[in-house]
Amino acid sequence: MTCRTILHVDMNAFFASVEQANNPDLRGRAIAVTGGHGRTVITTSSYEARAKGVKTGMAIWEGKRACPELVIVVGDNRKYTHTSTRINEIFRDYTPEVEAFSIDESWLDVTHSLSIFGSAENIAYLIKARIKHLFDITCSIGIAPNKLLAKLASDMQKPDGLTVIAPENVSRILEQMPIKDLCGIGRKMQRHLNMMSIYTCGELGRCEETRLTRKFGIIGKRLKEMGQGKDSSPVVRFGREDDVKSVGHSMTLERDIDDPSEIRRFLLQLSEMVGSRARRYNVSGRTVHLYVRYADFFSSWGKQSTLKSYINRSDEIYRAALAILNTVELEQPVRLLGISLSNLKHQAEQLPLFEEERKKLFATQAMDALNDRFGRMSVMFGTLLPGKENAGSHVIPPSWRPDGVKNIDVL
């Protein structure tokens, strides 16, 4: 592959920055953005809060313990998705090759834009200036010959950073870089590598490939390349992503429950969330996965079942999930329930052969149409009607994308 120039743009403390930009009272203060309901966690905190030890994933009380003056802000997902979409539109003024990694991170392949805009640094300055001007928030940008290094570079200066890793500097920069800084090496992998006396990228890149493949299998080759700063994966632009592999939702309940009828009602609600999203994107699946986490938080199980035919109607998903649940004796009250649909295929429009199936399809379409107009869960199966549904997801999923099937309706 010829030499590429890749930008990685990482919005700084994205949700918190958006909140501070929209509310002058919050500027300069330690704030934490959370989901709405009782058992929520901090999804993002401002740099002022981070300085006091507030971290993503903390419960609210933990955040307050670390930083008593912490201001809790319930996240407004519409604001973030809207801002993210507009920011990604800005990126596309500089190259069509834009890949959104998450709601607040994107890669840009600007290899073929350099002659127009002068240099990658220039593009980065333009992007930073426009985002600052339009949204009053900052970002850190990394420039490098590939995605792995661009992401590494954007992490090196925060907030409001601009870091260039030029090809000739790669080995010097990686020599002392801790392996955990590489995207793809998590806690467990770090521990395994440390046990092999590998601590830095330099050491990883020099390690015998056979030593790595013996221990990690097929990943071994990739690990050595990562240590050397090699990465040939392309920037995959909007609309050219691989088809989605699964569609799922889960929810931590307001309180632990063990009443079977209550559990069934939440399963029905989840089935509707999964089914409506699958239908909206015209996919159906053959495998239904049920996930249960017990009250003690640590014990959980997941079971899947593969059906003979592809489904995406909520009642079919519900029936499959219930069948799985019925094979299990619950050991504790339930804290979290999750359902996902996988083994997906994109569905051609096709009317079912039998009258009964056609009626169900039309009923589902009518219900989806009403819910699209009046908001999710306006219309539901009778079992859910007493209005006891959980608050549902108030936390924006990082899998959210500005376009396509992953544009989850989080509102």
Add this chain to the structure above:
DNA sequence: TCTGGGGTCCTAGGACCC
């Protein structure tokens, strides 16, 4: 006094078929 929610990829082992 607790610990969210959305994904992807990989491996291992068993069933089954040729």
Add this chain to the structure above:
DNA sequence: TCTGGGGTCCTAGGACCC
């Protein structure tokens, strides 16, 4: 009757990312 190898499909679970 016993032995086998390769391939596919399925389930379960773990690691990783944001």
